[in-house]
Amino acid sequence: MKRTHLSTATTLCGLCGLLLAASGCVSTTPNLDHDFGKSVSLLKAQQILNPEASRNTDPVKGIDGKAAKSGYDEYQKSYKAPAPLTPLSINIGQ
Structure with a gap:
């Protein structure tokens, strides 16, 4: 049986399609996961x-305990x- 140019082209296109489809099965995950999260950790x-x-075990300086507690209590009470x-009242024209 004699092959035609159409048959050869079809076979070549089918082979290229098969190789292209097979390349989608190759895993790129190890290369991508190698540096995953390093930029966030660096930032x-x-x-x-x-x-x-x-x-640092030095105490905070600048405010005594009584004043700090009083301020905190007022904040919580608010x-x-x-x-x-x-009530809001607006007088217009009077």
Whole structure:
């Protein structure tokens, strides 16, 4: 049986299609996962001003304990009983 140019072209296109389809099965995950998350970790590390801050045992200076507690209590109380709202009145033309 004699092959025609159409038959050869069809076979060649089919082979190329088969190779193209088979290349989709190749896993690229190891190459992509190798550096996955490193940029986020690097950005988080660059945003830390003082990485050794947790080892500092000096007390905070500037406010005593009584004043800090009083301020904190007033802050908490402001959410329990907020100040009443006054009605808004606008006088136009009088």
